[in-house]
Amino acid sequence: MFHKEGQKIIIITFILVVAAIVSAEYFVTLNWLKIGLQVVALVFLILILQFFRNPKRKVKRTFDDILAPVDGKVVVIEEVEEPEYFKGKRKQISIFMSPVNVHVTRYAASGSIKYSKYHPGKYLVAWHPKASTENERTTVVINTPKFGDILYRQIAGALAKRIVNYAKVGDSVHQGEDAGFIKFGSRVDIFLPLDTVVTVKLNQKVIGAKTCIATLPSQND
Incomplete structure (x- = not known):
């Protein structure tokens, strides 16, 4: 499909x-x-x-886990300052998509959309450190029942010339559903609370709506 x-x-x-x-x-x-x-x-x-393939995936929805929003490779896991929405420190996980990956963006968690904004910008290679703040991008914040607000950012790469974002403020969204599309090579950053437990490693390949990338701290106590 x-x-x-x-x-x-x-x-x-x-x-x-x-x-x-x-x-x-x-x-x-x-x-x-x-x-x-x-x-x-x-x-x-x-x-x-x-x-442009869009494989249908059976999603096991849970409020306790954050699922990968896209297919690709984990290229960043670090604590950073998020200046646009949180204006504070968050735990960042970045997933790079090559042109051969499925480029569908899927909701990493269920909840309601609190913030959705498009930013025009440059087309630096997606793994460039400044791509998250200088490239064309969209920023979306989902209010979730257990993690609170989480933010994901679709970032255009050197080949990507159009980002499609379906998230609208006030929408109720469900984990694993189609959230948009990035055409030709790109990356997605996701920003989580500092106490979130990351369950993936650098350079690990992940599958959108399938791979758990983070979970609640209480599950690992």
């Missing part, structure tokens, strides 16, 4: 690929070149289809 944000791009790509294959068949005389062009066109279509 493919994400709705990719429908237009998929249709346009399909038409262009078919046109390229047919044109190569009729206008390219060198057999090796014709086959090469057709293979390249098909590979490009496959890459687009892979990028």
Whole structure:
């Protein structure tokens, strides 16, 4: 299944690929070149289809755990100052998505949306230290029953040119549901209370709506 944000791009790509294959068949005389062009066109279509895939996942919802909001690799686990909303220290977990990862953003926890804001910005590589504050990004805060307010930030990367964010202030959201999409290479930061217990490690690969990335301190006492 493919994400709705990719429908237009998929249709346009399909038409262009078919046109390229047919044109190569009729206008390219060198057999090796014709086959090469057709293979390249098909590979490009496959890459687009892979990028916009939206696998359905059965979510075991819980108020006690924070689930990964995206597929990717954990690149940051640290205590930081969060200046936009909390204006104080929080525990940050950052997940980097390569172009081959599923790029659907999913709600990491259930609750109500308290804050949702879009920020235009630069397109530094997603792992750059300043990407969280200088790149194009959206900031969303979910008020949860057990963790209180948690914040996640969709950050555009060098290849990402559009962030889609579905969160609206006042919405009630459910863990694992579709929260948006980032087109082509990006990262998501999530900011949690300082006493939250992180359950992942640096460079660990995580799966959106499946991998538990943090939990309540009482569960580990």
